[in-house]
Amino acid sequence: MACHLTTTVLRQFQENDRPEILLLNAESVQVLSPMSSARFTELKEQCALLLVAEDDGAVCGFLLAFTAGAEYDSPNYRWFSDNVDGFLYIDRIVVSSRTRGLGIGNRLYSEARKWAASNSLSKLTAEIDVEPPNHGSLTFHRKLGFLEMATQRVAATKLVSLQCLDIR
Secondary structure (H helix, E strand, O other), X not given: OOXXXXXXXXXXXXXXXXXXXXXXHXXXXXXXXXXXXXXXXXXXXXXXEEEEXXXXXXXXXXXXXXXXXXXXXXXXXHHHHHHOOOEEEEEEEEEOOOOOOOOHHHHHHHHHHHHHHHOOOOEEEEEEEEEOEOHHHXXXXXXXXXXXXXXXXXXXXXXXXXXXXXXX
């Protein structure tokens, strides 16, 4: 079932969302880290925020985010932990390829921003692939007002842009 902006609801993760989240992640794995069910369990237990976009009972997007102090092993998260105070790190945001461009990503980010502000956090942070480039994500984050703080090589063929949005 395809998502429709007017009927899509955002809500907290429920355990029965797991299979669809894993499928969505696999669909976008070329621009995300792979995520097995076991890895998802690790991330879910450490994250501060896990939002789901749902339409007619089908998951069509999700956002996974961390605050400072998590035991998360991501080098990008670690960079933000070492260099930024008061942040919510958006580890991954995925919207089904069938529903991109319908505003679901904007709504997920809007909810993350509200959550961060209500938890006295002043910044949203994220990394975006620049080598190989993730043009859609770079454009999306630029439109939201994210600014590059640094770049970081995380593999021989992968360079990321470490970006921040001040939400004060």
